[in-house]
Structures are given as structure tokens and as C-alpha cells.
Amino acid sequence: MSNYIVSARKYRPTTFESVVGQQALTQTLRNAIRTNHLAHAYLFCGPRGVGKTTCARIFAKTINCLTPTAENDACNACESCVAFNEQRSFNIHELDAASNNSVEDIRSLIDQVRIPPQIGKYSVYIIDEVHMLSQGAFNALLKTLEEPPSYAIFILATTEKHKVLPTILSRCQVYDFSRITVADTIRHLQYVAQQEGVNASEEALNVVAQKADGGMRDALSIFDQLVSFCGTTISYEQAIAVLNVLDTDYYFRLVDAALAGNVSDALLLLNEVLVKGFDAGHFVTGFAQHLRDVLVSKDAATVQLLETSETIRVHYQEQAKRCNAKWLFNALDVMNTCDINYRTAKNKRLTVELALVKLCRLVEVQEVQSSGVQKIQGSSAQKSNATVAPKPTPTPQPAAPKPAPQAAPKPVQQAPLPSMPTMGAMPSLGNIGLINATPTSAAAQASGAKQPTSTAEQPAPAQRNNPFTADQLIDAWVGLRVHFRGEERLLAMLANNQPVLVNEELCRITVANPWQKQEFAKFGKKVMDLVCDALQNDLLKLQVDVAEFDRSSKAYTAVDKYKLLVKQNPHLADLKTRMNLQLE
Secondary structure, X not given: OOOOOOHHHHOOOOOHHHOOOOHHHHHHHHHHHHHOOOOOEEEEEOOOOOOHHHHHHHHHHHHOOOOOOOOOOOOOOOHHHHHXXXXXXXXXXXXXXXXXXXXHHHHHHHHHHOOOOOOOOOEEEEEEOHHHOOHHHHHXXXXXXXXXXXXXXXXXXXXXXXXXXXXXXXXOEEEEOOOOOHHHHHHHHHHHHHHHOOEEOHHHHHHHHHHHXXXXXXXXXXXXXXXXXXXXXXXXHHHHHHHOOOOHHHHHHXXXXXXXXXXXXXXXXXXXXXXOOOOHHHXXXXXXXXXXHHHHOOXXXXXXXXXXXXXXXXXXXXXXXXXXHHHHHXXXXXXXXXXXXXXXXXXXXXXXXXXXXXXXXXXXXXXXHHHHHHHHHHHHHHHHHHHHOOOOOOOOOOOOOOHHHHHOHHHHHOOOOOOOOOHHHHHXXXXXXXXXXXXXXXXXXXXXXXXXXXXXXXXXXXXXXXXXXXXXXXXHHHHHHHOOOOOHHHXXXXXXXXXXXXXXXXXXXXXXXXXXXXXXXXXXXXXXXXXXXXXXXXXXXXXXXXXXXXXOOXXXXXXXXXXXXXXXXXXXXXXXXXXXXXXX
């Protein structure tokens, strides 16, 4: 029975061409070999499992090859290549700095540098995990690294470049290795599966690539683990079960439930995830990533940012067509806020459930906001057209005199209310009367339409008196935020003080203090114009009241408390006198 070799070693690249996902770096190294522009020191840095040490070995093997190919690759036939393949080459020296990080280890290495190569042109020294060297070891390496013999080449490899001394970095050519993309990982895993006679689905290999997080060695180790469990056939269901990965189908189902506003399905889905043993925080971050992937799938220009297989990409694009971009922005904001609050929350499950409830209510909130804006814009446009277009005088004239007294042309010419008493006169502020809506359209005035100067030239406009409900009044009130975006104080009052419908022609709001009442009076006329436009009712009036507070004095000191108790029970005074008690 032959010894088993793991895939990470069995399929380790032996040529620059077989290195996965590092085409730019491998091409640079090949050009340097072809033009004989070899530096005396290199630093390969990047995440784990991306090919740093592998490229260092291939580079060392190639520059010592006695008969390189036309593509500047090692021939694998000469004495130097055979010695390297059999791991008995004396020209290539590898040192693990994680376990050999002292000054004495570096001094031994420097002593070896003095010995020239016996076969080939160069002695190559590969120091892996170089950031683990001590301060003294780095200093011992400095001089030799700056001026080594002509036949010595140093290749340093590290996953933590920031821990390497700047004096070392300045003496090396630095090559930054990038994470291997999901697509490249899947293609390489498909090649390995084909060589091993394993039938693996693309969705299963996508799970492996996502789990590996850009490292090919991790991906091949996970692949071996799946083969040990599944045999020669690897399915998506088996992959997520072995690797304990949350099925992306949960995220697709949760988006569908949120779009339908189904809170029950969303909460039951979260419970199903928790019952299976997954952490709620992991679920939140995974769902936020899913929303991000749906968002980038909406545009053909950004769909390339989606790192997944082609089959799953189609699912994302199909769901992206059903999602509104504004809804996705708001959903991402909700989940990001949940992720921030989750770390400090005591009841973590409740935090996630509240986020899911908000998520399911987003569609309803957007519909209410859009309907309020459309009502105000539609009524303003309708009224503006009615003002600009000449109106023929109706045939029955007896009804004309009636609206004339109600139209009250004086309020049209009346100065607005900004000239209220100053802050110093606030205590003596008088009651603000009922705020009426101007019979003429506020939209027509805002559009700059010229109004006749004489009352005789302007026919009295007919007042609208369409019936409305309290909910419609609240919708119109919420839609006011679109028209006052620059007025932060007014927006706060509009949000905190909703009108109460008293009767068909009167609504009331209650503010906290006289200052808010004075501030609201500056915009009262415009507010009522917009509300009446949305409701198609010019008879509605607004009454602004100030909340009443109990300003009676309170007992704070011992004497005050005693007087209050004596007032309630006079016998306490007699008790105090007879027992000669003192107040403290």
C-alpha cells in the first residue's frame, strides 16, 4: 500500500506556469531570469497559502538550471534540477525563522554564505516566516544582506510585513502576493478533482473556496477532508454539513420574507438557524454580506465584484431584479447597525429579532413615504394647473357671492407671521390664533405665477371641502418633511408633534413650550397650505397649544416637609411641642 500524500503537497506547483492567481509576480520573476537582472535579496509577503515559499523554490531551482527551456523554465533533467527534485541540493538552503530566530542561528547561516555553490551558479537562502527573527538576529543579518557574495541570493518570506524592520525592507525587492480569487480557486479544485477521479459540484467547490478565504493550501486541505467524508461524489449539501457552513438558501429566503413583510417567517427562519447551532452574530454578518452581493448584482458594471460561481451568480441576479435599490440601502443600514449593537447587547437574540422586524417593515414605510410625497406633489400640480388655466365663469351666478366672504382676500395680502416677539418677550407671548390655509394654491405661489393686484380683477376661488380621515391627515403631515429639508428645528417639531383631528374643520398640536410655539408660527401658514393641498380641503384650521405643567412648589428641606405635614395633620405641631423635638 503506497503512502498517501495530501493534495497540497501532491499538486504543489513546480513551474511558474502552474502557480495559481499570481500571474503578474511570476511573469516579473521570469523576465528577471531572462534578462539576468537578479537582485541579491527578495521579500515575498502576503496571506498564508498563496504561493510565497513555492515561488521561492521555483525561482531558486530555475536560476540554477544548467539547461533552461526557451520559456526560461527549469528543464527537470539536468543534475541541478534532479538534485533539487530529490531534495538533496546543496545550493538551496531553507531556514524556518519561527524556530531558528536567535543570533546564533543567523551567524551559522552567515558562515554557510561564505561557501560557493558546487553545482550551478547561485546559493539561494530561503528564510521562511522572517518576521519571527529577534531584534539581534535582524541586526546580525543586515550587513550580509546588504553586501552578500555575488553567488548568494536571499529570499525572505513573511505573512506579516509590518513586523519586518525597515532597514531589512530597504535592502530587498518587495513582492506583495495577493489573495487567490474564488474563481481561480474553483478552477484549480476542478482540475485536482478531475485528476483524482472525484465528481464535485460547482456549488460545493464554491463553498470550499469561500471557506479557504484566498488560501490555496487551505482549499486543498478542505477538499481532502470532503473526499474523506463523501468519497468520489461531493454535493453541496454534504459540503455545508461537513464544513458547518450556513446554507445561503436561508439568506435568499429571508430577503423574500422581508420583501413580503412577513415578520413571522423571518423570526422562524432565525430560530431555525439558531437551533442548528449557528451563532446569531455570524448570521448577521453573513446576511449583511448577502445584501451587499445582491446590491452589486443589480448593475452589470458591478456584478464582477461578486466572488462566487456562475450558477450562484444567476440566483443573485434573479433576486436583485425583485429588490429596490433604496430598499437594499436601508436594509444594509439596518443590518450594519445591528452588527454594531450586537457586540454590546445583553439580549443578543432580541437585538437580531428587532433588526429583522425593521427589515420586514421597510417596504411598508417606503410606501407610506412615497404615497405622502405623491399626494402633495399631485395636488400641488393639479391646483397649479387650475390656477394658470383660465376658468370660465359658471352659469349659475347666485352661488358666487357665498364663497366671497369665506375666501377673505385680506389673508392673501396679510403679512406672514415671522415678525413675532423676540426671545426676551417670550413670557408675555400671546396665544396664536387658528392657522388657516390660503385659498390660493401654495404651489402656484411658489411657481411664480403672477397674481392679479385688484380684487375685482381676480375671481374668488372656490374652496375645496373634500372629506378626509385622521390617518390621511397623519400621512399628509409626514409628507411635509420633503418640503422643509433645510429647517432642522421645524423638522424636529413635525416629527415629535403629530396633529390630533378635533372635528372636520379643526386639528390641534401641542408643543412643549412657548418658544416652540413661536418658532412654529413662522411656518404655520405654509404648513397648512401644504396639508390642505394634500387633503384637498381648504376649511381645515390648525390650533397650536402649549403643554401645561404642574408648577406648584415642592417640599425639599426638612422645614418645608414639616410645614407640609402640619398642614395635612395639625396634631403633629402639638406632638413636636410636647416632646421637645428638633428639626434636623
